[in-house]
Amino acid sequence: MDSLAFQIKSAALAVGYEKCGIIKIADMAGYEDKLNERMEYLPQTKPFYERFRGFAHLQDTYSWAKSVVVCVEQYGKYQMPDHLQGLVGKAYLFDSRIDEHTAGYQASLQFEAAMQKMGLKTEAKRKFGITAVRWAAVKAGLGIVRRNNFFYTESGSWVHLEAWLIDQELELIDTPTVKACSEHCNRCVKACPTASLAKPYTMNPLSCISFLTTFGGRDLPQETYNAQMGGWIYGCDACQDVCPMNKNRWEATGEFPFLAEISEHISLEKILSMDYELLQQILTAKFFYITKDDVWKWKVNVINAMVNEYQEKYKEAIYAACNNSHAKVRKMAEWAVKKLNLS
């Protein structure tokens, strides 16, 4: 093993990463075939996937880059507020990408500084990733991608991945010890509410609830899958929650910084009645896929969830939303009144 590669891995483990591997930059090239395969199977996803093509050609932008360092951070070790189960995806609740209070964010900074101290030039994109991290992690032998498309280590799928480019050609490949999916298991495909996971390893991102509750789903009254979105208001865990390979993989030993405080503000009724400034302050700082300018999207998602899981106590809140200051929210609330036959 190259001693610099070994030093990098030791530095990653020392700051708390579960795993670390290194692949040569040329190993990212195969990612393009995967992208092409996806776009051929689902041509409507072409505009979505096309923007990731650069992940396979990193040297076009970073001519100095020689290798990709990829690390795994386990997040399935924090206490989960019960009332957020089925409402907000766990990857977003325990997201350390932009929150400097979290151990994951600090680990990322420390690890990057350690690599630079070793004389390496580094580059990362902490928010959305500098390359295709699942592809890189599989190539580095850190785990496997299962039939639900999620990356798994021995900790299940409750892990975040992070990647850095470095200017030295190194390689550090692990051997995954996790068992492959049984050919007879189809639980994730069956559990997908929108059939976005149409068959094993094949997911249409445009109909995935994680997309529809964040970047997509901007006209929910007309959205084909609005009923199938159920009670989710940001993200979806259905295909991970049912997976037997995630059974007993959530350890819940620690508290995630400020999650208890933020989660007190998260309920369908509270979000629908919250003023926009507070919504921006509380939710946008953590759940950054919905930007400050688009916080109305939270209310629209909430009304959709109220319609799908209707209770009498939501009636007044839906009526009140018919007079909301944002036209998108008013339209959604009026749609809900008709859909539920409230008037």
Ligand code: SF4
């Ligand atoms: S996250 Fe939800 S909607 Fe997306 S593929 Fe999984 S089960 Fe389907």
Ligand code: SF4
């Ligand atoms: S539910 Fe079954 S098929 Fe799907 S990822 Fe888990 S083990 Fe694999």
